Amino acid sequence: MMKDNGTPLSRQHITPLKRARGLGTAHDGTGHFMAQRATAALSFIMLIFLAILFVALAGADYEQARAIIGEPLVASALVFTAAAFCWHMKLGMQVIIEDYVHHELLKYALLTANLLFSAAIFFLALISIGRVVFSL
Amino acid sequence: MSAHQVRTANGRAQRRPLSPHLQIYRPSITMVMSILHRITGAVLYFATFLGVWWLMGLASGPKYFAYVDDMFRSWPGLVILFAITYQLFHHAFGGIRHLIWDADFCFSKQAAERLGLWSLLLAVACTALVWVLGWWT
Ligand code: HEM
Numbered sequence: 001m002m003k004d005n006g007t008p009l010s011r012q013h014i015t016p017l018k019r020a021r022g023l024g025t026a027h028d029g030t031g032h033f034m035a036q037r038a039t040a041a042l043s044f045i046m047l048i049f050l051a052i053l054f055v056a057l058a059g060a061d062y063e064q065a066r067a068i069i070g071e072p073l074v075a076s077a078l079v080f081t082a083a084a085f086c087w088h089m090k091l092g093m094q095v096i097i098e099d100y101v102h103h104e105l106l107k108y109a110l111l112t113a114n115l116l117f118s119a120a121i122f123f124l125a126l127i128s129i130g131r132v133v134f135s136l
Numbered sequence: 137m138s139a140h141q142v143r144t145a146n147g148r149a150q151r152r153p154l155s156p157h158l159q160i161y162r163p164s165i166t167m168v169m170s171i172l173h174r175i176t177g178a179v180l181y182f183a184t185f186l187g188v189w190w191l192m193g194l195a196s197g198p199k200y201f202a203y204v205d206d207m208f209r210s211w212p213g214l215v216i217l218f219a220i221t222y223q224l225f226h227h228a229f230g231g232i233r234h235l236i237w238d239a240d241f242c243f244s245k246q247a248a249e250r251l252g253l254w255s256l257l258l259a260v261a262c263t264a265l266v267w268v269l270g271w272w273t
Contacts, residue, residue: 037235037238040231040234040235041235043228043231044228044231044232047224047225047228051262051266054221054266054270055266055269055270055273058269058270058271058273059270059273062194062198062201062202062205065194065201066194069191069194085184086184089177089180089181089184092177092181093177093178093181096174096177096178121184121185121188124188124191124192125187125188125191127195128188128191128192128194128195129191129195131195131196132191132194132195
């Protein structure tokens with residue numbers, strides 16, 4: 001598999017990442033790793049938006065808060081934030097479970113619960129934001 | 137602590153050395169930050185429910201919203217919100233540190249320690265900034 005061992009990197013026609021993709025016991029470890037990084041970077045960008053939104057909402061009453069969240073641009077950014085966070089936290093909790101839980105059945109039960117919880121958080125956010133937007 | 141009772145294949149009890157574990161090492165900032173990254177990640181995982189709860193309150197009308205909002209604005213509520221804000225920034229800057237390492241920078245001992253310190257300072261500063269701005273506007 002590693003027949004190009006010893007060849008300088010510049011002479012190999014695949015990158016180390018390309019070679020690593022699809023290897024490992026789960027066959028998708030590299031994909032998981034890259035997705036964790038991509039969603040981390042997205043989450044960081046959305047965190048800036050979230051911090052500003054948090055400050056804007058700090059002094060807002062019910063009507064004002066609905067007006068702010070109901071703004072299409074704000075609502076879209078918030079849905080995007082929820083998507084980035086939920087995807088990232090699903091991947092992160094998966095790593096924690098795989099690190100600590102070695103009982104097969106319990107592990108798959110927890111991995112399933114992790115997927116359901118992360119998805120539920122996203123859909124609750126989506127539906128709540130949608131209800132505010134479309135009831136204005 | 138440094139030996140562990142095991143049973144060998146022929147059934148005899150034997151004491152064997154253990155590899156060094158966490159309590160052997162003097163804590164360093166990189167080590168503490170690494171542990172805190174995982175803890176804050178796990179806390180934030182469940183804290184997302186609070187954000188969604190607030191959004192559900194906002195979506196379901198003025199009465200339920202007042203109930204939810206009052207909880208968040210009570211003293212225990214504010215303390216919890218503050219703690220979550222800090223953990224979010226701590227994890228975010230700690231995460232940026234990971235991304236810097238993944239891009240193969242700052243791997244020397246000194247650089248890694250400086251990076252840890254900077255992410256800590258930035259997390260404290262951002263938390264303070266957000267709460268000062270939120271409080272006075
Ligand atoms: C806002 C910007 C964020 C950044 C830049 C970020 C970055 C990262 C990175 C790079 C990792 C991988 C660490 C490793 O491989 O050891 C990670 C792990 C994780 N993140 Fe985040 N994250 C962010 C936000 C969040 C949020 C909002 C949540 C939860 C709602 C979260 C939950 C987690 C969890 C549970 C892990 C797994 C922890 C571990 O494996 O030790 N993160 N994060």
